[in-house]
Amino acid sequence: MSESILQIRDLTVTFATPLGPLVAVRGVDLDVGAGELVAVVGESGSGKSVSFLAAMGLLPSTATVQGSVMLDGVQLVGASAKQMRSVRGRLLSMIFQDPLSALNPVHRIGAQISEMLRAHQKMSERAARARAVELLEVVGIPQPGDRAMQYPHEFSGGMRQRVVIAMAIANSPKVLIADEPTTALDVTVQAQILEVIQKVQKQFGTAVVLITHDLGVVARVCDRVNVMYAGRFVERAAVSDLFDAPTHPYTRGLLASLPQAGKERLVPIVGFPPNMLRPPSGCAFRARCADAISDCEHAVPELRAVGAAQSACIRAAELMQPR
Amino acid sequence: MTQPEITTPVVTPAAGGALLSVRGLVKQFQMKAVRGMTGRKRVVQAVSDVSFDVAPGETLGLVGESGSGKTTVGRCVLRLIEPTAGQVMFEGVDLAKLSFEELRVVRRRMQIVFQDPYASLDPKMTVGASIAEPLVVQGVGGDHNEKVVSLLELVGLSADHARRFPHEFSGGQRQRIGVARALALDPALIVLDEPVSALDVSIQAGVVNLFNDLQARLGMSYIFIAHDLSVVRHTADRVAVMYLGKIMEIGDAETVYEHPTHPYTKALLSAVPLPNPRVERSRSRIMLEGDVPSPVNPPSGCRFRTRCWKATDLCAMQEPVLEVRSHGQLSACHHPEE
Numbered sequence A: 001m002s003e004s005i006l007q008i009r010d011l012t013v014t015f016a017t018p019l020g021p022l023v024a025v026r027g028v029d030l031d032v033g034a035g036e037l038v039a040v041v042g043e044s045g046s047g048k049s050v051s052f053l054a055a056m057g058l059l060p061s062t063a064t065v066q067g068s069v070m071l072d073g074v075q076l077v078g079a080s081a082k083q084m085r086s087v088r089g090r091l092l093s094m095i096f097q098d099p100l101s102a103l104n105p106v107h108r109i110g111a112q113i114s115e116m117l118r119a120h121q122k123m124s125e126r127a128a129r130a131r132a133v134e135l136l137e138v139v140g141i142p143q144p145g146d147r148a149m150q151y152p153h154e155f156s157g158g159m160r161q162r163v164v165i166a167m168a169i170a171n172s173p174k175v176l177i178a179d180e181p182t183t184a185l186d187v188t189v190q191a192q193i194l195e196v197i198q199k200v201q202k203q204f205g206t207a208v209v210l211i212t213h214d215l216g217v218v219a220r221v222c223d224r225v226n227v228m229y230a231g232r233f234v235e236r237a238a239v240s241d242l243f244d245a246p247t248h249p250y251t252r253g254l255l256a257s258l259p260q261a262g263k264e265r266l267v268p269i270v271g272f273p274p275n276m277l278r279p280p281s282g283c284a285f286r287a288r289c290a291d292a293i294s295d296c297e298h299a300v301p302e303l304r305a306v307g308a309a310q311s312a313c314i315r316a317a318e319l320m321q322p323r
Numbered sequence B: 001m002t003q004p005e006i007t008t009p010v011v012t013p014a015a016g017g018a019l020l021s022v023r024g025l026v027k028q029f030q031m032k033a034v035r036g037m038t039g040r041k042r043v044v045q046a047v048s049d050v051s052f053d054v055a056p057g058e059t060l061g062l063v064g065e066s067g068s069g070k071t072t073v074g075r076c077v078l079r080l081i082e083p084t085a086g087q088v089m090f091e092g093v094d095l096a097k098l099s100f101e102e103l104r105v106v107r108r109r110m111q112i113v114f115q116d117p118y119a120s121l122d123p124k125m126t127v128g129a130s131i132a133e134p135l136v137v138q139g140v141g142g143d144h145n146e147k148v149v150s151l152l153e154l155v156g157l158s159a160d161h162a163r164r165f166p167h168e169f170s171g172g173q174r175q176r177i178g179v180a181r182a183l184a185l186d187p188a189l190i191v192l193d194e195p196v197s198a199l200d201v202s203i204q205a206g207v208v209n210l211f212n213d214l215q216a217r218l219g220m221s222y223i224f225i226a227h228d229l230s231v232v233r234h235t236a237d238r239v240a241v242m243y244l245g246k247i248m249e250i251g252d253a254e255t256v257y258e259h260p261t262h263p264y265t266k267a268l269l270s271a272v273p274l275p276n277p278r279v280e281r282s283r284s285r286i287m288l289e290g291d292v293p294s295p296v297n298p299p300s301g302c303r304f305r306t307r308c309w310k311a312t313d314l315c316a317m318q319e320p321v322l323e324v325r326s327h328g329q330l331s332a333c334h335h336p337e338e
């Protein structure tokens, strides 16, 4: 991997809740190389969104963020609100599942994009409007000049997500975080949006972190995968290695549970993810793991190299041997 | 309102006679006039002339993009809503001809399970009471507790779950509770409307297995509605692909997935991301342009033609009807893939 543009170290996020502190993200490390497309996958509640909302400085005041998030040499943890406003949209952008939440219903699409441009760049109103139309074209909106004059409600779900991507890349950020950007869309539209994201990555060299729980999407577009479970990364690997030779029992479980042509019977992962208010000692997956041994209760396993991948299973190497 | 045109229905006859026969089903929704639109009523063509059979013990998958009419078909079949036109025959009886009381009895034999395990259970009722509710409503006598326990065990839960409340259960468990409730009256047909869409894949697998196991044991039929084509492939014997209220292609599931003949089916299948990087990176993909048109003003002729790369003038002028293709399935296309 080339030098990393986004470097996360020991990121921990704790929410104050009426039931006590909830540690949603537990010491996460991540490196994203310039222009890379990496995936973050994991079950609902595993901490995918919270990790990156923390990086964006978008968590509510009940959250305490510890650790380090370096973006192109700038420390984001502990940065002031003013500093974060200057970073968001310029260096780091994030898009979400629901594009409507990112759009202002009473402003024209073109005006919203040019406002985004002028917030970070010295630009005349006219130049910004022209650039907005260009951006709409980049994300594949037909008749971008006319569409720029319309309002969000005049756009379909897929078209809105394109607009949100146009806004997110308006100021050529180094990193784009896409949090389940296609989950609410139909598959034919999902395919279009994934193409737009890949185009942005290739054409502008934007690094993309794609958060998803769809392993099919990962297989289609990502270079590297980070698998999250109960607030930690438990495996990271190149996409082909992950599917060919998963190193963590949770990853193996995920793959076994997927319906695929020719598969006779699905194998669910037994049990449920742990309650994050009272997580178990040791490996958080052990209660659901058929390969757990008593050692799994003791220390929280760190990510360690297993072949070309990294795995947080103390038995990874042993279990990878053909049995 | 223009009278919906009903073409001669063509269906693949279900082996051994049909449990459910749907013929020429039409459902239109009247929409209130929008302000400034001079009081003209708009009509949503949600389902337009749909015909199919479901055999006893069979699973028919219903796939298609959002708004294609899948849920509306399911609700018309159960007569939760009144069809605009067409016939629904269940166990040889035309549901439209039944009195209210007769319909109530037939309804026991048909159940529905919804997508959202959170919304479909009453939070103030114990799980046991929720499961027994259909028995109470239908005035079934006998010991409900015993029945509830056997139903809980049938869906992989245990007797002591009966006294607990829905919020104490996970999504997958709640979906199991919904299934137990649907099974209470020994239905012959269950409409499963996106039954696993809200669940994580690792949990989804267990619920999918449950549906398959229950069917093997109890022999009921399913209409399995989903937009996840991989799940449907795994569960369905036959599959119907819907687009804008019409069936575009219907037939044996393996055949339709392996040899799609309708361009829409091909495009839909090629859009589905498969969890296999080698396959994903080598296969050619059909990129459909644009979005699904409005069901208020569906395109003339073939409804798919505005997004179809094979469309010709004929497709705009004449609506294709379902025809048998060489692998045995039916598709409605002037330029089918063979």
Ligand SMILES: Nc1ncnc2c1ncn2[C@@H]1O[C@H](COP(=O)(O)OP(=O)(O)OP(=O)(O)O)[C@@H](O)[C@H]1O
Binding pocket: A015, A017, A022, A024, A042, A043, A044, A045, A046, A047, A048, A049, A050, A051, A060, A062, A213, A276
């Ligand atoms: N504002 C908050 N206050 C308290 N707890 C929170 C808050 N936001 C998130 N959490 C908790 O943090 C954990 C991680 O949530 P997060 O949203 O990151 O999950 P996720 O992996 O993105 O899941 P999904 O796939 O459902 O989006 C969960 O247990 C969640 O309940």
Ligand SMILES: Nc1ncnc2c1ncn2[C@@H]1O[C@H](COP(=O)(O)OP(=O)(O)OP(=O)(O)O)[C@@H](O)[C@H]1O
Binding pocket: B029, B030, B031, B044, B045, B046, B047, B064, B065, B066, B067, B068, B069, B070, B071, B072, B073, B227, B295
């Ligand atoms: N009560 C209603 N009033 C007006 N229009 C309706 C009503 N119910 C459904 N529709 C419309 O009918 C069409 C078919 O809807 P339906 O819910 O059957 O689609 P679906 O295939 O189940 O979609 P999804 O995958 O989103 O659940 C849509 O255009 C929908 O907006």
Ligand SMILES: [Mg+2]
Binding pocket: A048, A049, A050, A179
């Ligand atoms: Mg999330």
Ligand SMILES: [Mg+2]
Binding pocket: B070, B071, B072
């Ligand atoms: Mg529906």
